[in-house]
Amino acid sequence: MTTHLSRGAKFAQRTARLRASTIREMLKVTQQPDIISFGGGLPAPELFPTREIAECTTEVMESYGAAALQYGVTEGIPEMRSWVAQRLANRLHAVYDPSEILIVNGSQQGLDLIGKILLDPGDHVVCEHPTYLGAIQAFDAYQARYLAVETDEDGIVPHSLERVLKTADPFPKFLYIIPNFQNPTGRTLSADRRETIVRICERFDLPIVEDDPYGELRFEGSDLRSLASFPTEGCVIYSGTGSKIMAPGMRVAWLAVRDHDVRDKIALAKQGTDLQTGSLTQYIFHRYVSKAAAFEAHVAEIVTTYRRRRDVMVDALREHMPAGVHYNRPSGGMFLWATIDGVDTAELLKISAEQKVVFVPGVSFYPERDVHDGMRLNFSNAGEEKIREGIGRLGAAVRAFKS
Numbered sequence: 001m002t003t004h005l006s007r008g009a010k011f012a013q014r015t016a017r018l019r020a021s022t023i024r025e026m027l028k029v030t031q032q033p034d035i036i037s038f039g040g041g042l043p044a045p046e047l048f049p050t051r052e053i054a055e056c057t058t059e060v061m062e063s064y065g066a067a068a069l070q071y072g073v074t075e076g077i078p079e080m081r082s083w084v085a086q087r088l089a090n091r092l093h094a095v096y097d098p099s100e101i102l103i104v105n106g107s108q109q110g111l112d113l114i115g116k117i118l119l120d121p122g123d124h125v126v127c128e129h130p131t132y133l134g135a136i137q138a139f140d141a142y143q144a145r146y147l148a149v150e151t152d153e154d155g156i157v158p159h160s161l162e163r164v165l166k167t168a169d170p171f172p173k174f175l176y177i178i179p180n181f182q183n184p185t186g187r188t189l190s191a192d193r194r195e196t197i198v199r200i201c202e203r204f205d206l207p208i209v210e211d212d213p214y215g216e217l218r219f220e221g222s223d224l225r226s227l228a229s230f231p232t233e234g235c236v237i238y239s240g241t242g243s244k245i246m247a248p249g250m251r252v253a254w255l256a257v258r259d260h261d262v263r264d265k266i267a268l269a270k271q272g273t274d275l276q277t278g279s280l281t282q283y284i285f286h287r288y289v290s291k292a293a294a295f296e297a298h299v300a301e302i303v304t305t306y307r308r309r310r311d312v313m314v315d316a317l318r319e320h321m322p323a324g325v326h327y328n329r330p331s332g333g334m335f336l337w338a339t340i341d342g343v344d345t346a347e348l349l350k351i352s353a354e355q356k357v358v359f360v361p362g363v364s365f366y367p368e369r370d371v372h373d374g375m376r377l378n379f380s381n382a383g384e385e386k387i388r389e390g391i392g393r394l395g396a397a398v399r400a401f402k403s
């Protein structure tokens with residue numbers, strides 16, 4: 001075998017920090033039928049509009065034919081870009097021209113593309129503490145470092161953000177924030193903090209990446225303004241998705257970007273990644289959401305079902321958890337957050353898996369993996385009976401662990 005003196009390492013340096021996602025690994029275990037999983041972030045499959053999607057597929061083939069099977073522009077089909085601009089105006093009071101919308105292959109791809117165009121190795125990303133594991137995975141691939149800002153029940157704490165920005169070296173590339181029913185905590189950034197955060201970022205000229213997959217899943221109270229809706233000199237990249245209001249398997253999501261240089265760079269980066277999001281799924285998605293009354297009824301059904309499941313889970317936690325377990329009651333989304341005094345929940349998971357119930361240990365959501373007492377509980381996927389049963393098993397596991 002010939003050797004070359006200049007041969008490099010087998011893998012690129014950027015792969016060094018890639019690690020298996022605890023959640024994806026856990027999904028393998030949860031395929032067993034007797035396991036109750038509060039682990040994955042899965043929507044309720046029985047609510048997927050399967051028949052309607054089948055009808056829309058036939059209609060798309062009849063009306064668009066070959067066009068739906070052809071390559072399309074990288075930015076997305078015009079019908080989808082217009083629909084997204086309209087929806088953001090109606091729901092978020094955020095005004096966008098359709099040309100400022102990019103259709104992406106799941107909002108996860110949007111995060112990857114943002115990393116691709118903004119992050120050099122060693123760059124800082126400011127984020128909540130804890131934050132979405134998938135964002136850490138996306139930015140890890142670009143060798144990012146993280147500045148996690150103190151976060152409480154009302155979201156990121158503005159004066160802590162300011163303090164971090166004053167001292168950060170190198171100055172961070174952007175703030176990554178999930179203002180509504182955050183993953184993993186279910187927390188929502190309070191109304192009065194929203195404009196404050198936008199103004200701080202504007203003052204420091206720090207772009208904001210506003211990731212909003214759960215905003216439409218509100219159980220009570222009224223919608224809060226999106227960060228993207230405040231007029232600002234600063235750059236806000238808004239990320240939305242069809243995954244939680246239709247189906248994640250469609251992989252149809254969107255970025256809204258007013259800064260045209262940023263928009264064009266993302267489009268160029270996407271060309272190198274996948275040329276475009278699938279034309280066929282975009283046409284089917286668009287056909288489905290265009291039947292507006294049925295679509296709104298579907299979103300309302302998801303909200304009603306998840307609200308009930310959240311209530312069942314909170315009631316069951318109240319009934320089954322011993323002292324020292326604390327949990328919140330999010331007003332939307334798919335997750336609630338619990339902490340257990342003095343318990344490493346990754347260790348607890350080993351016991352609870354034996355009792356056939358699983359969750360995601362909170363440590364996965366801290367970029368430095370330095371906080372161990374949290375757990376993320378998903379309430380959207382399992383039915384009410386399973387939630388009751390699963391929380392009962394989890395309560396038993398916590399008692400067994402503590403004894």
Ligand SMILES: Cc1ncc(COP(=O)(O)O)c(C=O)c1O
Nearest residue numbers: 041106107108132183241243253
């Ligand atoms: C905060 C957050 N961002 C992005 C995603 C990715 O969503 P998708 O790629 O399905 O649009 C998720 C999925 O759970 C999420 O929780």
